[in-house]
Amino acid sequence: MLYGPTNEELITEIFRASIKSYKSLPQSLYHIQWKFRDELRPRFGVMRCREFLMKDAYTFxxxxxxxxxSYNKMYFAYLKTFKRMGLTAIPMAADTGPIGGNLSHEFVILAExxxxxxxxxxxxxxxxxRNFNLDDSSLEKMRNEFETYYAVTDDKFNKGDFDKKVLQENRLITKGIEVGHIFYFGDxxxxxxxxxxxxxxxxKISVKMGSYGxxxxRLVAAIIEAKFNNNIMKWPLSVSPYEVAIIPMISKNDNSNLIKSQKIYKELIKHNIDVLLDDTDENISAKxxxxxxxxxxxxxxxxxxxxGNIFEFKEIDKESxxxxxxxxxxxxTKEKSSI
Structure with a gap:
């Protein structure tokens, strides 16, 4: 059995067998699946491991x-997606590597x-x-604005260029996590x-293709690195499995707080709010x-x-x-609608 690290050839064959006319273009196909690689140094949990989940998309x-x-649309769709996750991703010009082509960007989240x-x-x-237009000319202009500023990983770093193009007070040297990579490779x-x-x-004409991963x-690890601070982890509302946790103080001799909690739980569920209730008798400080x-x-x-009907409510990293x-x-409800 062979495991493909990426699926350009297979998806091209699917397109070849399915699409015959120029009238069917443009097309975008994607899949989300587990991938495997012989990682020599797996570490940091899901950051770098031998089995990982990938989203791959392909445009024709x-x-x-x-x-x-199409490339520009994906470029900004990625930026918008990462922003909704509470992450700031930097798009950086990248080598095309074995996938090939003449245009490529990787998206990197800052993390030590x-x-x-x-x-x-x-x-x-x-x-x-925040308010960029989705028309093609605006996307091209916006991408050009990003590319005005120097931003590279170490494999493309040139000290002479860095010193020449970036003033001392604007220089940023740090580490990051790559969470996305896009390519344009024509035919x-x-x-x-x-x-x-x-x-x-x-x-007949050969179609022009791009791929987007x-x-x-790995995004799970990136979010943790970005959002963990002072023994508090805060999942962005857009990706958190629950939106609110109900944490009652429960004693064996008094279940009044549990009854209140159950009423609140039902009320929140009624308003389509994802909620987790801790109904154990563990010490409330430990909870x-x-x-x-x-x-x-x-x-x-x-x-x-x-x-009565007044309770302590708090955003996890703020005052109650x-x-x-x-x-x-x-x-x-307001917070959910703003995502």
């Missing part, structure tokens, strides 16, 4: 110009435990992508594998410490000071406030 276009437009050394102009973080695969489409006059399981490590972003703490369950629902 009629011309180089259209293919670069990262394997890639980063050399960058700090001003790249000031680019505002490198489509031409030898006969992946072509028929034009209007009957002429995200290390899904809070445990949930600070688990990282559910919001907590409702029901202790001795809880009175006393709120009614209605106010909690309003706040969580």
């Amino acid at each position: 276009d009629l011309s180089d110009e259209d293919a670069v437009k 435990t990262g394997e890639s050394k980063i050399y960058a102009d700090k001003r790249i973080f000031e680019i505002d992508t 490198k695969y489509s031409k030898p594998l006969n992946a072509s489409v028929d034009l209007q006059g009957g002429k 995200i290390g899904v399981s 809070i410490k445990k949930f600070n490590l688990i990282g559910i972003p919001y907590q409702i703490i029901i202790g001795q000071k809880s009175e 406030q006393n709120l009614s369950i209605d106010k909690v629902v309003q706040k969580l």
Whole structure:
């Protein structure tokens, strides 16, 4: 049995067997699956291991110009996706390696435990992508703005270029985790594998291709590195398995807090809020410490000071406030809608 490290050839064959006319373009195909590699130095949990989950996408276009437009759309889709996860990713010009082509970028999250050394102009973080337009010319202009600022990993680093292009006060030298990589390689695969489409006059033309990968399981490690601080882990709301944890103080002789917790649980579920209730009789201080490590972003703490319908509510890394369950629902609903 053979395990392919990437699937350009196979996906090209699927396209060749399925798509015949230029009218069917552009096309984008993707899959998410487990991959395997003979990793010599597996370490850092899911950061670098022999088995990992990957998302691979592939685009097919009629011309180089259209293919670069598809590339730009993926480029900014990646930036937007990482932003929704609470991560700031730097797009960096990268070597195409064995996949080939003449255009490639990798997306790197800053982290001291990262394997890639980063050399960058700090001003790249000031680019505002919140309200960029999705039309092709705007995406090209925005990508060019990113490429104005120096940002490379150590395999493309040139000290002379770095010193010349980046002022001393703007220089950033740190480490990062690669979480995504995109490539444009034209007809490198489509031409030898006969992946072509028929034009209007009957002429055949090889399609232009790009491939786009995200290390899904590696993102878990990247988020932990970015969001763990002072013994508190805070999962971004967009990826947290639960949105709020209910943490009641429960004693063997008094179950009133448990009853309150169950009522709150049902109310939150009714409003489509994902909630985890800790109904064990563990010491409440130990519970809070445990949930600070688990990282559910919001907590409702029901202790001795809880009175009536007012409870202690807090974002895991901020000060608590006393709120009614209605106010909690309003706040969580608002936070979810802003993702």
